[in-house]
Amino acid sequence: MSASTLQAVAIGASAGALDALSVILPPLPADFRLPLFLVVHLPPDKESLLTDILAAKCRLRVREAEDKIPIEGGTLYVAPPNYHMLVESDGCLSLSSDEEVHFSRPSIDVLFESAADAYGEALGGIVLTGANEDGAAGLRAIAAAGGTAVVQQPALAMAAAMPQAALNACPSARVLGLEAIGAWLQSLHQEGSS
Amino acid sequence: MGSPVDSRPSMDKSTEDIELELLLDAIYRKYSYDFRHYAMASIRRRLKQARERFGCATYSALQDRVLHDEAVLPSLLSYLTVQVSEMFRDPSYFRALREEVIPHLRTYPSLKVWVAGCSSGEELYSLVILFREEQLENRTLFYATDINPDALAKAEAGVYELSRIPLFTENHRKAGGKSSLSDYYTAAYGGAVFDKSLRERVVFSDHSLVSDAAFAEMQLISCRNVLIYFVRDMQDRAFGLFKESLGPKGFLGLGAKETVRFSQHANAFTDFNRSERIYRKRDLQ
Numbered sequence: 001m002s003a004s005t006l007q008a009v010a011i012g013a014s015a016g017a018l019d020a021l022s023v024i025l026p027p028l029p030a031d032f033r034l035p036l037f038l039v040v041h042l043p044p045d046k047e048s049l050l051t052d053i054l055a056a057k058c059r060l061r062v063r064e065a066e067d068k069i070p071i072e073g074g075t076l077y078v079a080p081p082n083y084h085m086l087v088e089s090d091g092c093l094s095l096s097s098d099e100e101v102h103f104s105r106p107s108i109d110v111l112f113e114s115a116a117d118a119y120g121e122a123l124g125g126i127v128l129t130g131a132n133e134d135g136a137a138g139l140r141a142i143a144a145a146g147g148t149a150v151v152q153q154p155a156l157a158m159a160a161a162m163p164q165a166a167l168n169a170c171p172s173a174r175v176l177g178l179e180a181i182g183a184w185l186q187s188l189h190q191e192g193s194s
Numbered sequence: 195m196g197s198p199v200d201s202r203p204s205m206d207k208s209t210e211d212i213e214l215e216l217l218l219d220a221i222y223r224k225y226s227y228d229f230r231h232y233a234m235a236s237i238r239r240r241l242k243q244a245r246e247r248f249g250c251a252t253y254s255a256l257q258d259r260v261l262h263d264e265a266v267l268p269s270l271l272s273y274l275t276v277q278v279s280e281m282f283r284d285p286s287y288f289r290a291l292r293e294e295v296i297p298h299l300r301t302y303p304s305l306k307v308w309v310a311g312c313s314s315g316e317e318l319y320s321l322v323i324l325f326r327e328e329q330l331e332n333r334t335l336f337y338a339t340d341i342n343p344d345a346l347a348k349a350e351a352g353v354y355e356l357s358r359i360p361l362f363t364e365n366h367r368k369a370g371g372k373s374s375l376s377d378y379y380t381a382a383y384g385g386a387v388f389d390k391s392l393r394e395r396v397v398f399s400d401h402s403l404v405s406d407a408a409f410a411e412m413q414l415i416s417c418r419n420v421l422i423y424f425v426r427d428m429q430d431r432a433f434g435l436f437k438e439s440l441g442p443k444g445f446l447g448l449g450a451k452e453t454v455r456f457s458q459h460a461n462a463f464t465d466f467n468r469s470e471r472i473y474r475k476r477d478l479q
Contacts, residue, residue: 066452067449067451067452068429069456086239092426092456094236096236097419114235117238
């Protein structure tokens with residue numbers, strides 16, 4: 001566990017994302033201390049239903065990110081389809097329509113690397129199920145900045161490739177099952193109130 | 195609570211942050227291109243690519259290159275400003291312009307349209323084709339502006355890779371196109387060359403939303419996925435410029451996830467089509 005108190009958590013997921021997120025996010029309280037940032041790989045041409053689906057399941061506030069939206073605790077910010085979502089160090093989110101990274105826009109690496117720059121050691125990063133390599137370089141950047149890296153146990157993930165790639169790139173990451181990731185997130189809520 | 199500012203006091207700036215600021219300062223002071231107020235997270239990624247492309251180990255080394263070798267500037271500029279766009283990107287936006295905005299514009303005897311940050315011109319040609327289909331082209335003057343001379347030259351040439359045409363064609367159809375996109379280009383040497391008649395009523399010009407002023411009174415400004423690269427203060431400046439440039443009840447179209455809501459000029463605009471991010475200048479009289 002990181003020595004400092006975490007101030008934000010960034011999450012990346014691809015194939016099998018909704019099932020995994022449905023385990024770890026709904027138990028979090030409405031007044032959850034931290035903001036959460038989420039990138040899920042989605043087809044670019046579809047208006048995303050992800051925000052609505054998660055909002056219906058979660059007590060947290062769930063919002064699709066708009067450009068320059070101020071970051072608040074207790075809120076899950078979802079990257080919109082066809083845009084990268086980045087964390088700025090002045091406390092807001094930016095979007096970008098720069099080229100795809102790992103064939104993806106939004107890309108997990110883009111979110112993670114910008115969040116690592118903004119939060120340093122006060123950031124947690126989680127790579128969940130997925131079938132590509134996005135998020136591996138980003139998780140390594142989070143760990144390199146002193147943040148806390150978490151990977152879903154590949155053998156238990158619906159698609160093992162992405163958490164495995166993240167673990168290969170960032171061997172110091174904590175490897176947890178979904179239930180344990182959920183419990184860890186809940187522990188972050190208490191951590192700040194003590 | 196929860197803001198990155200809390201955990202990153204400015205004393206804590208990394209060497210790399212300092213180098214990045216110095217690099218942007220150097221570009222501004224030597225060449226007057228001002229990227230100092232661009233959203234740092236995006237520009238950091240772009241400059242990282244540029245640094246690797248130029249084989250520089252640090253941003254200080256890149257700064258040395260750009261200060262002492264003027265030939266580096268154009269390609270560095272394209273890293274900093276290149277926009278990935280497509281014709282009729284977000285077809286529902288162009289459909290909303292056609293079905294909801296055009297009926298208002300028809301009531302004007304003459305029209306001015308500004309494509310701010312036109313990059314390589316995809317959005318400009320989309321609008322000209324739309325206006326031609328709606329028989330408004332011959333009473334409209336289009337201004338296409340960008341800070342990057344290479345992008346402006348591409349926009350003026352109007353040549354796109356043939357491989358992109360199927361997507362453009364599909365977008366045009368979904369946008370309610372009344373003609374065939376193939377009416378407007380000829381294929382040559384692997385490129386689609388758009389007809390020069392589409393440029394007859396277009397003024398291409400170098401213009402910076404960061405430092406230049408209003409230059410004409412517009413009925414429609416389309417500025418999509420440009421302001422996302424600016425910090426809030428600079429967005430405010432651009433929105434102020436748009437407010438000043440729009441005639442009474444003029445229209446402003448933004449990118450699908452952009453909003454005036456977080457700007458100090460939010461009150462100057464009303465939602466016209468909320469989901470398509472089309473705003474209208476508020477009538478203050």
